[in-house]
Amino acid sequence: MADLLNVIITNLLGLAKQNPIGLKAADPMEQFEIVRIFPVGNTPFDFSNASLSMVMVVVVSCIFMFLATRKVSMVPGRMQAVGETLHGFVSDMLREMAGNDGLRFFPYIFTLFLFIFVANLLGLLPTLPSIPKMFHVFTPTSHLAVTLSLAMITISIVLIYGLYKNGFKFFKLFLPGGVPLWLAPLIVPIEIVSFLSRPLSLAIRLFANMFAGHLILKLFAGFVVSLIAAGGLMSGLAILPILGNVAIYLLEILVAFLQAYIFSVLSCMYLGDALHPDH
Amino acid sequence: MTLSMVKIAADTAETAEKSGSLPQQDLSTFPGQIFWLLVTFGIMYLIMSRVFLPKLSGMIEERRDRIADDYDQAAELKRQAEEAEVAYNQSLADAKAKASSIAAETRADLDKEIATMSAKNDEQLASQVASAETRINDMKNAAAAKVQEAAVDTTRALVEALIDEMPTAEATKAAISQN
Numbered sequence: 300m301a302d303l304l305n306v307i308i309t310n311l312l313g314l315a316k317q318n319p320i321g322l323k324a325a326d327p328m329e330q331f332e333i334v335r336i337f338p339v340g341n342t343p344f345d346f347s348n349a350s351l352s353m354v355m356v357v358v359v360s361c362i363f364m365f366l367a368t369r370k371v372s373m374v375p376g377r378m379q380a381v382g383e384t385l386h387g388f389v390s391d392m393l394r395e396m397a398g399n400d401g402l403r404f405f406p407y408i409f410t411l412f413l414f415i416f417v418a419n420l421l422g423l424l425p426t427l428p429s430i431p432k433m434f435h436v437f438t439p440t441s442h443l444a445v446t447l448s449l450a451m452i453t454i455s456i457v458l459i460y461g462l463y464k465n466g467f468k469f470f471k472l473f474l475p476g477g478v479p480l481w482l483a484p485l486i487v488p489i490e491i492v493s494f495l496s497r498p499l500s501l502a503i504r505l506f507a508n509m510f511a512g513h514l515i516l517k518l519f520a521g522f523v524v525s526l527i528a529a530g531g532l533m534s535g536l537a538i539l540p541i542l543g544n545v546a547i548y549l550l551e552i553l554v555a556f557l558q559a560y561i562f563s564v565l566s567c568m569y570l571g572d573a574l575h576p577d578h
Numbered sequence: 579m580t581l582s583m584v585k586i587a588a589d590t591a592e593t594a595e596k597s598g599s600l601p602q603q604d605l606s607t608f609p610g611q612i613f614w615l616l617v618t619f620g621i622m623y624l625i626m627s628r629v630f631l632p633k634l635s636g637m638i639e640e641r642r643d644r645i646a647d648d649y650d651q652a653a654e655l656k657r658q659a660e661e662a663e664v665a666y667n668q669s670l671a672d673a674k675a676k677a678s679s680i681a682a683e684t685r686a687d688l689d690k691e692i693a694t695m696s697a698k699n700d701e702q703l704a705s706q707v708a709s710a711e712t713r714i715n716d717m718k719n720a721a722a723a724k725v726q727e728a729a730v731d732t733t734r735a736l737v738e739a740l741i742d743e744m745p746t747a748e749a750t751k752a753a754i755s756q757n
Contacts, residue, residue: 328601331602332601333601333607333611342613343606343609344609344610345607350618354614357625360622360626364626364634368629368633379634383634383637386631406623406626406627409626410626414619441602442602442611443603444607444611445612445615449619510602
């Protein structure tokens with residue numbers, strides 16, 4: 300049995316690599332490659348497919364918000380209702396996590412949520428066949444550089460605003476109220492480590508989710524191509540990874556929203572710390 | 579099936595490893611990504627916070643105010659309606675009281691009138707009854723006198739027929755009256 304499976308797999312792999320009809324599964328890692336579109340002077344800040352996708356995120360977000368606010372009226376139209384729902388969703392989240400004075404960060408959290416959500420969603424669009432690699436669908440949030448930068452923006456706001464508003468009291472953050480003083484030598488290092496790990500956990504959670512999700516999508520798609528290329532009975536089996544991909548795709552839409560939500564909620568929570576470090 | 583998938587996945591990972599590392603680990607792309615993230619995110623933040631969000635927030639605020647205003651207005655109108663109802667009930671009660679007092683007055687007047695009228699009637703009737711009784715008595719007496727007279731005449735005639743002597747009227751009368 301195991302031998303038979305082995306033979307099948309070897310044949311499958313061999314056929315996938317050089318099959319009679321010339322089908323070839325794309326490398327699932329290819330979607331993460333960064334391709335320069337044009338250099339920016341002598342700087343290292345190349346405009347790449349990653350930059351293009353982020354520009355697209357801004358464009359799509361702005362089109363959405365434009366439609367939502369095109370004709371604002373007392374009785375909202377369809378798009379305005381969607382915009383107001385999003386507005387209410389983010390402001391409720393912020394109020395719940397950081398209190399009413401947290402609303403000063405509303406534009407930031409709103410932009411953050413919309414940016415991540417749209418970036419995650421746009422990454423789920425299929426790439427048009429046979430267009431240049433630089434225009435392939437790309438998910439900026441599947442790159443640690445981007446998610447880490449987003450996390451660092453949040454943490455910078457927490458640090459700068461927290462120190463500006465609370466001064467030295469900001470460091471109460473590292474010794475929660477009600478903890479006996481003799482526990483301080485234990486608690487303070489733990490709290491400092493947890494504070495320092497915040498940007499990393501924010502960044503890695505988002506990056507890993509988007510990376511893994513897109514990798515699995517492309518892997519399953521690759522199975523479909525390999526199985527069809529194998530011919531015969533194997534071609535029939537291609538239905539399995541197709542069904543799998545449909546399920547994963549739906550899951551990925553949920554993950555796209557969920558990860559944007561988690562990133563924003565945690566950012567709200569950390570901003571709440573900057574506002575009220577004593578609890 | 580799963581095994582073959584795992585094999586392909588492992589194969590892929592192997593090629594990825596062979597070609598160096600993940601694209602995410604390529605530090606040479608970091609400056610570009612970070613720079614363009616800051617640019618695009620910053621632009622998006624400015625557009626959202628300056629253009630779109632004030633519009634949306636303004637409308638939500640306006641609606642909230644409008645609803646609160648409408649609510650206040652409704653409360654005010656309700657208060658006025660309640661006041662009007664109280665006034666209406668008051669005037670209704672007043673009118674009822676007035677109507678019943680007028681009715682009572684009228685009834686009293688009528689009763690008085692009826693009383694005087696019936697008193698007058700009674701008086702008239704009483705006098706009529708009295709005169710009638712007098713007349714009856716007169717007639718009775720007259721009749722009685724006539725009867726006595728007839729009895730006296732008859733007695734005298736009888737006595738005359740019996741003893742051939744006619745008693746005087748007075749004597750006969752006295753004799754009859756003795757019985």
